[in-house]
Amino acid sequence: MMNYVRILSLPALAALALASPVFAQAAKDTDAQFDKVLPQKVLETDAVPVTANPAAAPLAAPAPQYPMVQQWGVADARNLLAAIRAIGAEGLDPGDYNPDALQQAIAFGAGPELDQLASQSFSWLVEDLRDGRTPMDARKQWFVVDPDADLMPTGQLMSQALARHDIAGVLAGLDPTNPDYAALKAELATTPKSDTRRRDLIRINLDRWRWLARDLGGQYLLTNVPEFELRLTVNDHIIRTYRTIVGKPGRTATPQLAETVEGVIFNPTWSVPQSIVVGEGLGEKVLNNRAWAQKAGYKATKGSDGTIWVVQQPGPTNSLGVLKLDMPNPHAIFLHDTPNHNLFNLENRALSHGCVRTERALELGMTIAILGQGASKDEAVAISTSGQYKRVPVVKTMPIYITYFTMGRDIDGNLRTFNDLYGRDAPVLAALHAARVPNRTRTSNEKIVPIVDDLQNS
Numbered sequence: 001m002m003n004y005v006r007i008l009s010l011p012a013l014a015a016l017a018l019a020s021p022v023f024a025q026a027a028k029d030t031d032a033q034f035d036k037v038l039p040q041k042v043l044e045t046d047a048v049p050v051t052a053n054p055a056a057a058p059l060a061a062p063a064p065q066y067p068m069v070q071q072w073g074v075a076d077a078r079n080l081l082a083a084i085r086a087i088g089a090e091g092l093d094p095g096d097y098n099p100d101a102l103q104q105a106i107a108f109g110a111g112p113e114l115d116q117l118a119s120q121s122f123s124w125l126v127e128d129l130r131d132g133r134t135p136m137d138a139r140k141q142w143f144v145v146d147p148d149a150d151l152m153p154t155g156q157l158m159s160q161a162l163a164r165h166d167i168a169g170v171l172a173g174l175d176p177t178n179p180d181y182a183a184l185k186a187e188l189a190t191t192p193k194s195d196t197r198r199r200d201l202i203r204i205n206l207d208r209w210r211w212l213a214r215d216l217g218g219q220y221l222l223t224n225v226p227e228f229e230l231r232l233t234v235n236d237h238i239i240r241t242y243r244t245i246v247g248k249p250g251r252t253a254t255p256q257l258a259e260t261v262e263g264v265i266f267n268p269t270w271s272v273p274q275s276i277v278v279g280e281g282l283g284e285k286v287l288n289n290r291a292w293a294q295k296a297g298y299k300a301t302k303g304s305d306g307t308i309w310v311v312q313q314p315g316p317t318n319s320l321g322v323l324k325l326d327m328p329n330p331h332a333i334f335l336h337d338t339p340n341h342n343l344f345n346l347e348n349r350a351l352s353h354g355c356v357r358t359e360r361a362l363e364l365g366m367t368i369a370i371l372g373q374g375a376s377k378d379e380a381v382a383i384s385t386s387g388q389y390k391r392v393p394v395v396k397t398m399p400i401y402i403t404y405f406t407m408g409r410d411i412d413g414n415l416r417t418f419n420d421l422y423g424r425d426a427p428v429l430a431a432l433h434a435a436r437v438p439n440r441t442r443t444s445n446e447k448i449v450p451i452v453d454d455l456q457n458s
Contacts, residue, residue, distance in 0.1 A: 066155025070162060072118040077106050079167040080118055084125070086168075090175075091188060091203035092128055096436040097121045119158065122167070124436065126154045129174040132210040138431040139211065140424045141255040142444045143331065144401075148174075148214050176209040178216060179236055180408045184209075187415055201417065204428045205407045212258065212401065219371070221261065221400040223335075223356055224408065225254050226418035228349045230335070230358055231411070232367070241411045242364060245338070245349045245357035246421075252353040253422045255331055257402045263326035263393040264365040264374065266383045267314035268336070272298075276310075283308030314389055321357075322384070323365040326391060327400055330448050335400070337361035350421050356402065372396045 072080075084097045098121050105114040130148045132139075152174070161170035175181060188202045216222070216233075223230040223244055230242040247254035277283040286293040286300040287308065293300070297315040302308050312318050321337020331354075338357040343349065358364060362384060369375040372394025375383065383390045406425055410416045 066153065066159050068123060068155055068158075069115055069119040070155075070158050072110070072115050072162065074106055074110055074114070076162055076165060076167060077102065077114055077118045079165075080122055081106065083168045083171055084121060087125065089185060089189060090129065091185075091206040091432075092133060093432075093436075096128070096133075097124050122158055122161070123154050125171055126152075126157055126174065127438075128436075129171060129210065130154075130214070132207050133436070134207050134211070134428050134431045135437055136444055138427040139256075139444060140422070140427060141253060141446060142211065143255055143446070143448065144212065144258040146211060146213060152214075174214065176212065176214050177236065178209060180405070181206065181209045183409050183415055184407065200429055200432075201407050201425070203432055204425050205405050207428065207432065208403070208405055212403070216401060217399050219398060221335075221398060223400075223402050224418070225256075225402065225404050226406055226421050227408070227410070227416075229411065230356070230364075232364070238411060240364075240367075242361075243344045243349070243359040245343055245352050247352050247354040248350050249422050254352075254354055254356060254402060255333060256404050257329060257331065257333060257400075259327040259329045259400055259402075261325050261327050261368060261372075261394065261398045261400050263391050264369045264372075265324040265326050266365065266390045266392065267322055267386065267388055268318065268320045268324040269314060269389055270312040270319050272310040272312060277308055283310055286310055314387055321361055323361040325365065325368070325400070326393075333402070335361070335364075368398060369394065372398060 081099060081102050084094050084099045084102070087094050087097065098117060102117050102121055105117045108114070130152060131146055136142070157170055157174075161167045164170070175185075184202050184206050188199060188206070191198050191202065193199070219234050221230060221232055225244075225246045228244050228246065230244050231238045232240040232242075272282060282298075283300055283302075286298045287302065297313040297317055298310055299313060300308055300310045314322075317339055319339070321339055324336040325334055327334050333355055335356045335358045338361075341359070343351060343357075344359045366380045366384065369380050369392050370377065373396055374392040374394040380392075383392065404422070404424055405418065406420050407415065407417050
């Protein structure tokens with residue numbers, strides 16, 4: 001068993017784990033007892049603080065404006081040239097940053113030409129290390145706004161590097177803090193140059209980490225779609241993992257998002273989309289077969305214009321199961337339970353219509369409600385067993401990242417490769433091998449299409 005770390009103060013959660021039959025039942029769904037949900041080392045230790053995002057602190061006040069072309073001395077320019085030549089360790093190509101022209105300008109000495117070339121090369125390095133080398137149009141179904149450009153402006157970083165005469169140190173400070181990034185870098189360093197296929201896969205996934213915020217926060221949820229796994233993470237240590245079911249390849253593939261869990265919905269209702277009400281005839285079936293509808297938990301209303309609206313009530317057959325995480329987003333993507341728990345035993349779990357169905361969702365939701373100070377142990381148990389719809393807002397919200405990595409550490413900390421479910425590696429690799437182009441936009445230019453059919457039972 002992996003070594004877990006201490007998390008927040010958890011006396012209530014510990015008591016819940018030991019006392020609640022609801023938690024025990026949730027654990028049985030995966031042939032595990034809930035006393036393993038939070039290992040004893042967690043329960044018997046004192047709390048440790050969750051670290052804050054260090055990148056945000058220096059920029060709490062409005063940052064001053066810094067010019068994009070600054071004055072470079074020859075010594076600093078030589079250090080910049082050395083950093084460019086070593087940038088292959090980050091999976092980037094030194095040739096993208098004008099090393100030959102910079103070397104020639106250094107030979108001529110300090111002056112406007114050196115200032116221009118060095119400033120441009122440094123800026124390009126910052127952009128690629130901080131924001132990612134892959135242009136937005138090659139990031140398929142990527143809908144994440146990376147805050148790092150606002151937290152660490154290029155001109156400010158250049159001024160810091162020149163003031164400290166520490167070009168390499170400032171550039172190194174842009175590396176993502178997640179341990180997966182360091183593991184991928186180490187793997188790249190030991191992979192023979194002749195193994196181009198593996199090196200390319202490492203480079204693809206190094207760049208994907210740079211698309212996200214450098215620091216994901218002290219406490220967050222992260223699900224990797226190709227791995228079919230969700231992780232509850234505190235201070236970059238995995239506290240608990242959950243199997244997932246993700247979108248089928250094609251129109252309902254799960255997009256990549258960075259959202260916030262604002263609440264937990266126990267015993268949710270399901271407003272059935274019109275594509276099912278009309279397209280599959282569910283509305284007429286509910287109206288014409290009351291006995292069946294009551295057993296299935298459906299209620300229908302018919303408007304004056306003839307439109308039929310169907311809502312499935314809370315219950316064991318509800319398509320959302322017994323829990324849904326409230327994470328508002330324009331894509332209508334969220335994490336939820338399912339009545340078909342047997343599907344979590346399948347190896348290929350790309351079965352949904354976009355949303356992420358989560359193993360032991362009740363356990364996860366109760367944990368988030370308690371950690372988020374939205375409910376006490378007794379309240380969470382009472383709400384979950386009531387059978388009634390209840391949204392529990394959390395005081396301490398939690399970020400959630402829906403990611404797509406085809407190489408990364410598994411739950412035991414070992415590097416593994418995962419199937420490229422949606423064929424998203426190819427455009428990233430093509431972009432990495434193509435000539436560098438400026439990243440002119442910071443959000444995906446793909447159309448946002450809410451995926452509303454996920455909630456059908458598979």
